[in-house]
Amino acid sequence: MSPRSTASERLMPGEQIDDFIVWERLHVGAQGMVYRVTGPERGFPLLMKVPRFQSGEPAENLISYETEAMILPVLSGPHVPRFVAAGDLRRTPYIVLEQVEGQSLESMLDCSPMSADDVARIGAAVADALHSLHKQEAVHCDLKPDNVILRPNGEAVLIDFGLAWHARFPDLLAEEDRFAAGSTPYLSPEQLLGVRGDPRSDVFSLGVILYELATGELPFGAPASRGGLRQRLWMAPDPPAVLAAGVTPVLQEIILRCLEPQAENRYRSAAHVAFDLRHPHQVPLTERAVRVRGPGVLARTRLWWKAHVPTVTPTPIKRALDSAPVIMVAVDTTHSNDERHPAIQRETRHVLSRSDEFRLVCVSVISAPPLGASGADGASALHVEHLVKLRSWTAPLGLPAQRVSLHVIVAPDPARALVDFARRNHVDVIILGAPRPRQQPLAWMRSVASGVTANAPCSVHVVRIPEPKEPADASAMVG
Amino acid sequence: MLALLADIHGNLEALQACLEHARSGGATRYAFLGDLVGYGADPAAVVQMVRRYAAEGAVVVQGNHDAWVAKYSGAMSEGAQDTLLWTRKVLGAEDVGWLGSLPLCVRQEQRCYVHASAASPARWEYVDDARSAKNSAQAAGVAWTFSGHVHRQVLYFGAWSGTMTAFAPVPGNAVPTAPTRRWVAIVGSVGQPRERNPAAAYALFDSVRESITFQRVPYDHLTAARKVRAAGLPDLFPGEPP
Numbered sequence: 001m002s003p004r005s006t007a008s009e010r011l012m013p014g015e016q017i018d019d020f021i022v023w024e025r026l027h028v029g030a031q032g033m034v035y036r037v038t039g040p041e042r043g044f045p046l047l048m049k050v051p052r053f054q055s056g057e058p059a060e061n062l063i064s065y066e067t068e069a070m071i072l073p074v075l076s077g078p079h080v081p082r083f084v085a086a087g088d089l090r091r092t093p094y095i096v097l098e099q100v101e102g103q104s105l106e107s108m109l110d111c112s113p114m115s116a117d118d119v120a121r122i123g124a125a126v127a128d129a130l131h132s133l134h135k136q137e138a139v140h141c142d143l144k145p146d147n148v149i150l151r152p153n154g155e156a157v158l159i160d161f162g163l164a165w166h167a168r169f170p171d172l173l174a175e176e177d178r179f180a181a182g183s184t185p186y187l188s189p190e191q192l193l194g195v196r197g198d199p200r201s202d203v204f205s206l207g208v209i210l211y212e213l214a215t216g217e218l219p220f221g222a223p224a225s226r227g228g229l230r231q232r233l234w235m236a237p238d239p240p241a242v243l244a245a246g247v248t249p250v251l252q253e254i255i256l257r258c259l260e261p262q263a264e265n266r267y268r269s270a271a272h273v274a275f276d277l278r279h280p281h282q283v284p285l286t287e288r289a290v291r292v293r294g295p296g297v298l299a300r301t302r303l304w305w306k307a308h309v310p311t312v313t314p315t316p317i318k319r320a321l322d323s324a325p326v327i328m329v330a331v332d333t334t335h336s337n338d339e340r341h342p343a344i345q346r347e348t349r350h351v352l353s354r355s356d357e358f359r360l361v362c363v364s365v366i367s368a369p370p371l372g373a374s375g376a377d378g379a380s381a382l383h384v385e386h387l388v389k390l391r392s393w394t395a396p397l398g399l400p401a402q403r404v405s406l407h408v409i410v411a412p413d414p415a416r417a418l419v420d421f422a423r424r425n426h427v428d429v430i431i432l433g434a435p436r437p438r439q440q441p442l443a444w445m446r447s448v449a450s451g452v453t454a455n456a457p458c459s460v461h462v463v464r465i466p467e468p469k470e471p472a473d474a475s476a477m478v479g
Numbered sequence: 480m481l482a483l484l485a486d487i488h489g490n491l492e493a494l495q496a497c498l499e500h501a502r503s504g505g506a507t508r509y510a511f512l513g514d515l516v517g518y519g520a521d522p523a524a525v526v527q528m529v530r531r532y533a534a535e536g537a538v539v540v541q542g543n544h545d546a547w548v549a550k551y552s553g554a555m556s557e558g559a560q561d562t563l564l565w566t567r568k569v570l571g572a573e574d575v576g577w578l579g580s581l582p583l584c585v586r587q588e589q590r591c592y593v594h595a596s597a598a599s600p601a602r603w604e605y606v607d608d609a610r611s612a613k614n615s616a617q618a619a620g621v622a623w624t625f626s627g628h629v630h631r632q633v634l635y636f637g638a639w640s641g642t643m644t645a646f647a648p649v650p651g652n653a654v655p656t657a658p659t660r661r662w663v664a665i666v667g668s669v670g671q672p673r674e675r676n677p678a679a680a681y682a683l684f685d686s687v688r689e690s691i692t693f694q695r696v697p698y699d700h701l702t703a704a705r706k707v708r709a710a711g712l713p714d715l716f717p718g719e720p721p
Contacts, residue, residue, distance in 0.1 A: 059639070062639075063639065066657065066659075069655075070655050089657050089659050090657075090658075090659065167649070168649045168652045168654075169646075169652075169654055169655075170634060170636045170644065170646035170654060171644070171646070172636070172638075172660075174638075174644050175638035175640060175642050175644050
């Protein structure tokens with residue numbers, strides 16, 4: 001029943017294991033070894049991860065192996081390596097998966113401190129990957145630069161799910177907390193207390209990565225002792241701008257919000273982190289942005305005290321993400337008197353009322369100003385004019401500034417621009433107006449609403465105002 | 480594929496729905512984990528159906544309600560006594576004798592089938608926490624222990640440290656259960672599920688992939704409830720009144 005000990009057994013080039021032929025060894029680590037393998041053609045290069053077991057000690061590596069072999073096969077999308085096969089735990093434990101082409105984030109740390117733009121670009125890519133994972137009801141639990149690969153196209157891929165958690169599978173690490181630690185410099189406070197399965201833990205680790213990219217330093221160092229580790233339960237790190245001049249107030253705001261010791265003070269969704277990193281001008285600044293030193297003794301004592309009060313159990317991941325949606329409303333600022341505006345506002349209010357941590361993204365797509373009419377100044381004036389209209393459109397909703405962002409996009413094809421924007425920004429719901437049903441027959445086919453509905457990556461609320469009552473013979477006159 | 484059905488409790492509509500669901504899910508073998516009778520209006524039809532499966536090799540273990548109908552003569556409340564006598568009458572001596580002859584616990588290869596706890600099957604102890612699950616798994620001495628009695632689906636799994644942990648399964652999701660650990664699956668109740676959801680509960684065990692999938696099957700529970708009232712039995716049925 002016990003798996004064969006692979007601690008001393010090195011696989012040899014040319015050796016066949018099940019359907020795969022082993023080639024060179026690529027990596028030797030404490031957890032196991034990684035080989036390049038070939039097998040039945042899949043159209044992408046393959047790796048074989050072989051866990052390392054100490055004989056007679058069924059420990060960390062074995063549980064991590066079981067966990068990864070359970071979770072990786074059910075994950076999908078461009079942000080995780082594709083799973084190919086797993087060996088039988090009792091005979092030859094291994095996992096064969098896609099060898100992701102790209103550069104490890106670890107190797108890019110040599111370039112830190114990076115510019116705020118580079119940090120935002122890489123950070124948003126990692127946040128995209130996290131959001132994709134969280135939407136699949138999984139939490140990585142061991143996010144660190146070593147476990148992130150950036151593809152040549154800029155997309156981030158998360159690897160190593162040995163400590164991961166998935167809502168639909170038993171958490172094999174739950175009772176093994178001496179193993180479930182993760183990598184200490186990146187570990188969230190609640191993980192330290194044994195809480196697993198909260199996506200905000202990954203958001204904390206993302207904050208550590210952003211801090212490291214921006215400053216070249218770790219916010220909490222690399223403590224070896226349990227006491228040193230526990231400092232993050234009440235200590236806020238040095239503000240990153242103090243360590244690196246290139247850190248903008250917006251970037252500091254985002255990083256420190258990710259690093260809040262109490263999970264409820266962090267971003268609830270990685271999609272919101274990605275959004276803020278991509279739209280720095282839309283991030284409302286708080287005291288975090290201008291902080292020049294860590295919290296004072298009083299604040300620290302308060303946090304220290306809170307750290308000793310048992311934490312609440314995490315909300316189920318699906319419900320947690322559902323409560324933090326990105327909601328996009330398309331507003332036609334070119335036709336301010338359109339009778340549909342109040343109806344769209346009503347619908348928006350209705351959708352917003354269902355969540356407490358939403359992000360409302362208001363988008364107006366305008367066409368480019370006529371050629372030669374304006375130049376850069378004219379374009380910018382037009383932009384500001386529509387931003388002002390957007391702002392006044394949102395005013396009746398009475399929303400706090402940090403919940404709303406306003407975007408004017410210049411594009412020839414509004415439907416396409418809206419769908420692209422929604423796709424890039426993890427929008428969960430789009431709200432927009434539709435033409436009246438009895439307007440000329442082609443109106444619907446040509447409408448922005450039909451183009452968006454056909455291609456949107458998410459649900460679309462199409463708002464229509466009822467047809468006014470007409471005389472019985474009116475239909476004969478239409479068209 | 481092995482279908483695991485517990486706590487049918489005389490509910491023919493629920494049993495038929497689960498058997499049909501299991502068959503279309505690829506089930507070729509069946510195990511009935513006790514409490515075929517009690518509460519529901521069709522104990523005779525249920526027993527007849529399960530006996531047909533038993534004749535074709537299905538495992539059937541005895542539950543506390545089955546044992547009471549077969550043997551009990553001690554004190555009980557008036558309602559319970561009425562139901563007991565009614566069930567005996569409806570079943571007939573032959574079926575009652577068959578219920579009385581059922582084993583409490585069956586072990587096959589790495590699998591143990593028992594209505595309540597394998598630690599003391601005849602005492603009908605509830606496996607409703609990590610400690611009782613550990614006791615049951617230890618007594619079973621095999622990788623997989625399949626039980627009922629508790630009308631709520633739970634999967635307990637053993638940690639390397641020896642303790643067990645409860646996991647609330649998501650219906651329809653196959654969970655790998657490699658026999659390098661111990662697993663105690665409480666498969667839920669076919670005839671009287673709890674959790675404010677009238678859908679019948681059972682589980683499918685895939686012996687090739689070594690995975691277990693908990694299932695919830697909607698069925699015509701209003702008809703089942705009507706039949707209980709028509710038979711004059713105590714109304715202990717789940718679901719809304721008609």
